Amino acid sequence: MDHQHVKAGLSRVDANKNEDDMDLRRGPWTVEEDFTLMNYIAHHGEGRWNSLARCAGLKRTGKSCRLRWLNYLRPDVRRGNITLEEQLLILELHSRWGNRWSKIAQHLPGRTDNEIKNYWRTRVQKHAKQLKCDVNSKQFKDTMRYLWMPRLVERIQAAAGASTSKVIDPQTINPNMVQIDHNNNNTNSSTATASSENSFVSDLTDCCYNYPQQQQDYFQVNQSISSQLIGESLISPTGYFHHALEFQGAAAADMDHQQNTTQWMDGANFSDNLWNIEDMWFLQQQLNNNNNNVV
DNA sequence: AATTGACACAACCGCCTTCAT
DNA sequence: AATGAAGGCGGTTGTGTCAAT
Incomplete structure (x- = not known):
C-alpha cells in the first residue's frame, strides 16, 4: 500500500479498482437504472454482481448493484414504519x-x-x-x-x-x-x-x-x-x-x-x-x- | 418567503471472509 | 497452498424533506 492510498484510506486492491472505474456512476439511482437492473435480474437472476453490472450495461459497481437490489428493488423488501x-x-x-x-x-x-x-x-x-x-x-x-x-x-x-x-x-x-x-x-x-x-x-x-x-x-x-x-x-x-x-x-x-x-x-x-x-x-x-x- | 437545523434513509467506503482457480 | 475476485458486513457520509424560526 503506497502513501497515496494510505492517505486516501484505500487498500491497493480498492484503489486500483477505483482507478479502473473512473467512468462509473455514483450517487442516487435513476428510474432508468432501476428498471435496467430489475429487468436484467428478472431474466438472468441475481449474483455475480460485477459481471451483472457490465452485462446489463449499468455504469455501476457490482457492489452498488447488489446493494440497490437488496435494499430497495427486491420484491419482498418491506418499507415504511417499523412496527x-x-x-x-x-x-x-x-x-x-x-x-x-x-x-x-x-x-x-x-x-x-x-x-x-x-x-x-x-x-x-x-x-x-x-x-x-x-x-x-x-x-x-x-x-x-x-x-x-x-x-x-x-x-x-x-x-x-x-x-x-x-x-x-x-x-x-x-x-x-x-x-x-x-x-x-x-x-x-x-x-x-x-x-x-x-x-x-x-x-x-x-x-x-x-x-x-x-x-x-x-x-x-x-x-x-x-x-x-x-x-x-x-x-x-x-x-x-x-x-x-x-x-x-x-x-x-x-x-x-x-x-x-x-x-x-x-x-x-x-x-x-x-x-x-x-x-x-x-x-x-x-x-x-x-x-x-x-x- | 428564505433560512436553518433536525431527521430519515439511501448510498458509499473499506475491511474481512469466502470462493474459485 | 497461494492468489485474486467477489461478496458480505458494519461504519460513515450525502442528500432530500420538513418543521421551526
Missing part, C-alpha cells in the same frame, strides 16, 4: 448480538440490515444522546430492557386489543394477559394512545412517556411476546425479565435515592426532555449500584 413488534425484536436481538445488523435482519422478514441499522442510529442512539450516556453503557442497556421494552409490550397489547387486525392474540400467548387487562381497568394514557392509532405509528419516544403501573405483569407479558416473536430458544432462563424483577424490588426499598436525581440531572433541560422522572431515577440507581460495586 412495535419489530421495534421490540430489534431491541431484544440487539441486546443479544450487538451491531450484527444482518443477523438481526434475518429475524425481521423483508427488513434490510441497512434499515435496521438506520433505525438504531436515528432513534435509539438519539435517546442515548439525550440521556447523556453511551449507547453501549450498562445504564442505557438496562433502561432499554427494564423500561422501554416492557412499555413496548404494553403498547403491543393495547394495539392488538384495539385492532381487528391483531398481530398478536394475547390469549394465544399467555392467559395472564387477559387478567392483566382486567386488573388494569384504569384507562391509562398509553392504552388510550395506542388505541387511537394503528400499531405502525409509534416509536420509542412514545413508550417513554408511559410508565407501567404493574411492572411485574409487563415482564411476564414481555417474556411471552418475545418468545412468540423470536422463539423460546432465545429467552434465557436468567434473562432480563428476572433481573428486572429483582431490580424493581431493590429499587422500591430505596426510594430515598430519588432525591439524588436532582444533582444527577444537572445540565439537562427537563421541560424539553423526552424522558420522565422514572427513567432518570432508574439511571441514577444504576450509577449508584455501579459505584457501590467499585467500592
Whole structure:
C-alpha cells in the first residue's frame, strides 16, 4: 500500500479498482437504472454482481448493484414504519448480538440490515444522546430492557386489543394477559394512545412517556411476546425479565435515592426532555449500584 | 418567503471472509 | 497452498424533506 492510498484510506486492491472505474456512476439511482437492473435480474437472476453490472450495461459497481437490489428493488423488501413488534425484536436481538445488523435482519422478514441499522442510529442512539450516556453503557442497556421494552409490550397489547387486525392474540400467548387487562381497568394514557392509532405509528419516544403501573405483569407479558416473536430458544432462563424483577424490588426499598436525581440531572433541560422522572431515577440507581460495586 | 437545523434513509467506503482457480 | 475476485458486513457520509424560526 503506497502513501497515496494510505492517505486516501484505500487498500491497493480498492484503489486500483477505483482507478479502473473512473467512468462509473455514483450517487442516487435513476428510474432508468432501476428498471435496467430489475429487468436484467428478472431474466438472468441475481449474483455475480460485477459481471451483472457490465452485462446489463449499468455504469455501476457490482457492489452498488447488489446493494440497490437488496435494499430497495427486491420484491419482498418491506418499507415504511417499523412496527412495535419489530421495534421490540430489534431491541431484544440487539441486546443479544450487538451491531450484527444482518443477523438481526434475518429475524425481521423483508427488513434490510441497512434499515435496521438506520433505525438504531436515528432513534435509539438519539435517546442515548439525550440521556447523556453511551449507547453501549450498562445504564442505557438496562433502561432499554427494564423500561422501554416492557412499555413496548404494553403498547403491543393495547394495539392488538384495539385492532381487528391483531398481530398478536394475547390469549394465544399467555392467559395472564387477559387478567392483566382486567386488573388494569384504569384507562391509562398509553392504552388510550395506542388505541387511537394503528400499531405502525409509534416509536420509542412514545413508550417513554408511559410508565407501567404493574411492572411485574409487563415482564411476564414481555417474556411471552418475545418468545412468540423470536422463539423460546432465545429467552434465557436468567434473562432480563428476572433481573428486572429483582431490580424493581431493590429499587422500591430505596426510594430515598430519588432525591439524588436532582444533582444527577444537572445540565439537562427537563421541560424539553423526552424522558420522565422514572427513567432518570432508574439511571441514577444504576450509577449508584455501579459505584457501590467499585467500592 | 428564505433560512436553518433536525431527521430519515439511501448510498458509499473499506475491511474481512469466502470462493474459485 | 497461494492468489485474486467477489461478496458480505458494519461504519460513515450525502442528500432530500420538513418543521421551526
